[in-house]
Amino acid sequence: MIRIENLVKNYKLGIVDVPVLKGVSLTINSGEFVSIMGSSGSGKSTLLNILGCLDVPTTGKYFLEEIPVDSMDDNQLSEIRARFIGFVFQSFQLMKYLDVVENVKLPMEYIGCSDRKSTELARKWIERVHLGHRYDHYPRQLSGGERQRVAIARALVKSPRLILADEPTGNLDRVVEKEIIDLFRELNREMGITIIVVTHSLEVADMTDRKIVIRDGTIQIQ
Numbered sequence: 001m002i003r004i005e006n007l008v009k010n011y012k013l014g015i016v017d018v019p020v021l022k023g024v025s026l027t028i029n030s031g032e033f034v035s036i037m038g039s040s041g042s043g044k045s046t047l048l049n050i051l052g053c054l055d056v057p058t059t060g061k062y063f064l065e066e067i068p069v070d071s072m073d074d075n076q077l078s079e080i081r082a083r084f085i086g087f088v089f090q091s092f093q094l095m096k097y098l099d100v101v102e103n104v105k106l107p108m109e110y111i112g113c114s115d116r117k118s119t120e121l122a123r124k125w126i127e128r129v130h131l132g133h134r135y136d137h138y139p140r141q142l143s144g145g146e147r148q149r150v151a152i153a154r155a156l157v158k159s160p161r162l163i164l165a166d167e168p169t170g171n172l173d174r175v176v177e178k179e180i181i182d183l184f185r186e187l188n189r190e191m192g193i194t195i196i197v198v199t200h201s202l203e204v205a206d207m208t209d210r211k212i213v214i215r216d217g218t219i220q221i222q
Helices: 044-051 074-084 102-107 115-130 144-156 174-191 202-206
Strands: 002-013 016-028 033-037 059-064 085-089 160-168 195-201 210-215 220-222
Touching: 002 044, 016 044, 016 174, 016 220, 033 044, 033 174, 044 160, 044 195, 059 102, 074 144, 085 144, 102 115, 102 144, 115 144, 144 160, 144 174, 160 174, 174 202, 195 202
Parallel strands: 033 195, 033 210, 085 160, 160 195
Antiparallel strands: 002 016, 002 059, 210 220
16 A cells, blocks of 8 residues: 655755655555554654655655655645545544534545535444444543544544554553554454554554554664
8 A cells, every 4th residue: 555665854954954764665555554663753753744645755755555645746645635544643633612523524524525424424433433422522521532532533434545643542541542552453454444553652563463663764673
């Protein structure tokens, strides 16, 4: 599903180019459940942003299902994000003034889905993450684990081929952390969704099928 070849990402600091990714090459197959590990500043978040079409490399190639993503413009990248990629974040990023159903169906508005169909799909995925009893609740009425389940349902509502999770258990305790990773594993095995979890936690990485370790902008283990 994903093929990266000699990818470099530099950021400008004044007149100086600061290298963050230094010739990364990587392959992730369709249906894999993979973790990307690294300490703060290792380049893992920059890599995730490029994988999610939120940023582009300075040089190098990125193919998503053989589509050359690195050569796309902003509108094309937005289309890829909207239709093929689901995102899950550490801070959940739920709208506090929307209930669970309204939060989950939000991505469907951006791809022109009717309100009736969006609501139907949202309820289906809320049930799938075991929150059917929370349809009309607001984020403030949910636990951290429940909020993350809502975020996962929101990522799934458009049936993405790829889910990118950025420190999805960073704000959760160990018990709930395992519940969330177990849910990812369940979705991966039953539905074949490719899932990439970025984490600094060895415990989380050990629960995935393959660990990719990045240090100082280069891949050390994959």
